[in-house]
Amino acid sequence: MAEISSITVRTQTTILNIEDGRSSGDPRSPDSPCSxxxxxxxxxxxxxxxxxxxxxxxxxxxxxxxxxxxxxxxxxxxxxxxxxxxxxxxxxxxxxxxxxxxxxxxxxxxxxxxxxxxxxxxxxxxxxxxxxxxxxxxxxxxxxxxxxxxxxxxxxxxxxxxxxxxxxxxxxxxxxxxxxxxxxxxxxxxxxxxxxxxxxxxxxxxxxxxxxxxxxxxxxxxxxxxxxxxxxxxxxxxxxxxxxxxxxxxSTNKSYGEIIRPNCNKVSSNDHQEASQDDSDSCVLRVVDPNNRKFFILSSPTDINETCNVTCKLA
The missing domain is CATH 1.20.1080.10 (Glycerol uptake facilitator protein.)
Incomplete structure (x- = not known):
């Protein structure tokens, strides 16, 4: 019977690298290390x-x-x-x-x-x-x-x-x-x-x-x-x-990061708390960069839980 493959969906909670348009947890990225x-x-x-x-x-x-x-x-x-x-x-x-x-x-x-x-x-x-x-x-x-x-x-x-x-x-x-x-x-x-x-x-x-x-x-x-x-x-x-x-x-040729990028506004860590108070549907995504941590606001509440963890569903 099936598969399922296609089928299947990989559902994973991950930190998104928005600047290069790829997920750090996406095993399909050719240059992505196994975290x-x-x-x-x-x-x-x-x-x-x-x-x-x-x-x-x-x-x-x-x-x-x-x-x-x-x-x-x-x-x-x-x-x-x-x-x-x-x-x-x-x-x-x-x-x-x-x-x-x-x-x-x-x-x-x-x-x-x-x-x-x-x-x-x-x-x-x-x-x-x-x-x-x-x-x-x-x-x-x-x-x-x-x-x-x-x-x-x-x-x-x-x-x-x-x-x-x-x-x-x-x-x-x-x-x-x-x-x-x-x-x-x-x-x-x-x-x-x-x-x-x-x-x-x-x-x-x-x-x-x-x-x-x-x-x-x-x-x-x-x-x-x-x-x-x-x-x-x-x-x-x-x-x-x-x-x-x-x-x-x-289908789309864009990566997950490219798809959500138009809905993200770059803010500093100092603005994070104020921005979160202004928009209850917002959540912070951290760019994977230990030397220069940056924050982004995700405008859509989809797949965001109460602790502000973002679940990325990759088809």
């Missing part, structure tokens, strides 16, 4: 592996339980299992790897310059490994060995078209397109809810993959490769289209 914690690429890969494993294991387990025990879970329950897992993994691992858990998401984010291309192969490898081990664990746990590909024996946790290939291609495209346009302001909640919605309308038609790794892993474990190309090509195209259109609708 508190440096997340290595290996840590990111481990995060993607753990997140994808948990996602596929939990979501597909719901499918197996539903088909094995008299449809106790039902389609809405399966959708919730996937969506809630995405939400939990996004909040628990998102700050480490970005919570993609989906090759289509990694490719789409890289194509829109929100993720480095050089890390895409490693991410995809970690995602495929996590999903494959999850599928193998399910096979061993539930003894799913009998006539799986024919859909007449044990439960197949992979995806297969229930209708025509054209209908499957279209719904997979739309579902993944929606996934890449989920509002990043509430990260896990937005993406998780989008996953639930996508499964409710596309599950009966295509199986609601939205994720090449989610479909490739069961296909490899059980050797069921029929129509697999639909679940690779369509999600990738849908993710690319969603990311590009989302960028057209909301």
């Amino acid at each position: 508190l914690i440096c997340i290595s690429f290996v840590q990111k890969l481990i995060g993607e592996f753990v997140g994808t494993f948990s996602l596929v294991f939990a979501g597909c387990s719901a499918t197996v339980v539903n088909d094995t025990y008299g449809e106790l879970v039902t389609l809405p329950g399966i959708a919730l299992a996937w969506g809630l897992t995405v939400m939990v993994m996004s909040y628990s691992i998102g700050h480490v790897s970005g919570a993609h858990f989906n090759p289509a998401v990694s490719i789409a984010l890289a194509s829109s310059r929100k993720f480095p291309f050089k890390q895409v192969p490693g991410y995809i490898a970690a995602q495929l490994l996590g999903s494959t081990l999850a599928a193998e664990a399910l096979r061993l746990m539930f003894h799913l060995n009998n006539n799986v590909c024919s859909l007449k024996g044990d439960v197949y946790v992979g995806t297969h078209p229930s209708g025509s290939n054209t209908a499957t291609f279209v719904v997979e495209f739309i579902a993944t397109f929606n996934l890449l346009r989920a509002n990043r302001s509430f990260a896990g909640v937005a993406i998780g809810a989008t996953v639930v919605l996508n499964i409710l309308f596309s599950g009966p038609i295509s199986g609601a993959s939205m994720n090449p790794a989610r479909s490739l892993a069961p296909a490899y474990i059980w050797g069921c490769y029929k129509d697999l190309w639909l679940y690779i090509v369509s999600p990738v195209i849908g993710a690319l289209t969603g990311a590009w259109i989302y960028n057209i609708l909301r």
Whole structure:
């Protein structure tokens, strides 16, 4: 399922370096040192592996339980299992790897310059490994060995078209397109809810993959490769289209510092107290310069808490 990457939002409280238009805590700044914690690429890969494993294991387990025990879970329950897992993994691992858990998401984010291309192969490898081990664990746990590909024996946790290939291609495209346009302001909640919605309308038609790794892993474990190309090509195209259109609708070439700069008035430290009394919606941002501390007034009360700490949300 998703990612989430795009998806995801990095929410961090930081000190802004307004003069050069970059956040001192923004890991995407090429010349920005690691002030508190440096997340290595290996840590990111481990995060993607753990997140994808948990996602596929939990979501597909719901499918197996539903088909094995008299449809106790039902389609809405399966959708919730996937969506809630995405939400939990996004909040628990998102700050480490970005919570993609989906090759289509990694490719789409890289194509829109929100993720480095050089890390895409490693991410995809970690995602495929996590999903494959999850599928193998399910096979061993539930003894799913009998006539799986024919859909007449044990439960197949992979995806297969229930209708025509054209209908499957279209719904997979739309579902993944929606996934890449989920509002990043509430990260896990937005993406998780989008996953639930996508499964409710596309599950009966295509199986609601939205994720090449989610479909490739069961296909490899059980050797069921029929129509697999639909679940690779369509999600990738849908993710690319969603990311590009989302960028057209909301993107800007300005950094966060450049965006808020027109709303900031430079004041001295002596004027800070007086300015704060005059404007209850103002807050002080300190430029990162230990030798020459300067203060700025932020005119908007957005994301300012009672102690005047500013939370910067970087999409």
